[in-house]
Amino acid sequence: MHYVGNIIRPPSEANSILLQVTVGCSRNKCTFCGTYMGERFQIKPDDIILEDIAFAATYCKRQRRVFLCDGDALIIPQKRLVRILIEIQRQLPWVTRIGSYANAKSLNMKSPEELVELQRLGLGILYMGLETGDDVTLKAIRKGATSSEMIEMGQKARACGMKLSLTVLLGIAGTQRSDIHARETGRVITAIDPEYVGALSLMLIPGTPLYEDAVSGRFQLPDSRGMLQELFTMLSNTHMNRGLFMANHASNYLPLRVRMPGDRQAALDLIEKALAGKVDLKPEYLRAL
Template sequence: MHYQGTIYRPPSEANSILLQVTTGCSHNKCTFCGMYKGQRFSIKPDAIVDADIEYAATHFPHARRLFICDGDALIVPQQRLLNILRQIEEKLPRISRVGIYANTKGLSMKTVEELQLLRSHGLGILYMGLESGDDQTLAAMNKGANAEKMITMARKAKEAGMALSLTVLLGIAGPERSPVHALETGRVLSAIDPDYVGALSLMLEPGTKLYEQYQAGAFAMPEPMALLQELRTIIEHTDLSGGLFHANHASNYLPIRAKLPEEKARTLALIDAALAGSLSLKPEFLRAL
């Protein structure tokens, strides 16, 4: 496989074929993210993508899932992306689901009908970074979209029949804005009603704009208990019709996995126990990106 740079994929795609169609991220301006710094966004030539699909068909013929990399590959023009999905259908007939990273920019460039066509050719799940439902926090992190646009684009994906997995970031608003960030994030998650929500705790990465702000004293990291309270508030104010909310990423202090709404009360009680000191949090040295 012709991989360029560091390849990233969601934890749930650990056993998937990783097909790199783009390099980097077309936005690449989020203050907290260092994933694609120094890497120019590009769409790889068809010949290379075709060769990688042939390689996967030869070496992983029994694979059931495939993930299209990199950062926001949904931005690939419709016909090119459709051709890639058709090749996957033809060469890898056992693939039951294709996943891809998406952002509001990529979603805004495709109609519901175009998304439905992609869905009919195997694109089954979109992974989208919400990070926060608070407009002030979104602007501060240079996310490139406000809460209303996040809701509109995510709903478009759901209307097209896509499964939707959203990530939110604990701590991204800093200590003072934390309560608003948590409340608004719960509100936006409820408005979107995704299939999956993944909560990650912010870990400051050297080389990012946010790390520079932290070093200069312009941004402060909330304490672990404050992050836990933030998680509690988000879950308390998130109403899903049957989604999975998980906070079991390596960055988090307390692993959570809950089906909402039926396990909300149990999950809030678990967090309350941790806040009261009855449950131990993950030691700092075990946390990781």
């Protein structure tokens, strides 16, 4: 495989074929993210992508899923992306699902008809970084979209048959807007009603603008109790018709896997026990990105 730079993928794609079709992120402006600092976004040449698909056809026959790396493969022009998906179908006929990151910009650039075409060619799940439903915080972290745009694009993806996994960040609004962030994020999740939600706890990365804000005192990250309170408020305001709300990332203090809506109240009860000191939290040295 011809990998370039940092290769990231969602935790659920750990056993997937990682096919790098772009390098970096098409936006690369979020203040909290250091993954692609200094990396210029580019779409990889078709001949390199085809070589990697051929490699996978020979050496990756036990893997049933493909994840298109890096930060936003959906930004690839439709005709090129269609050719890639067709080639995956042709050379990797055992693959049952293809996934990709997406953002509001790339979803807006695709028509509903184009998204349906991609879904029919195997692109079955999109991972979208919502981070927060609070418009003030979205602007502060330079996410490039409002909460209403996030809702519109999330609903668009789901209406076109895509499964959707949203990522949200506990702590991203700091201590000042913690409660607003939690409530507004629950509101947006409810409006989109995705199949999956992954709640991660923000970990400040040296070199990022948000890290510098924290060092200077302009941003204060909630402590473990503040993170738990956010999680409680967010889940209290989240009403999904089905699917999973997960807070079991390595960064989290209290691992949760909540099947909605049935397990919601039990999860809220567990968080309350943790806030009362009756449940042990993950120690700092075991937390990771």
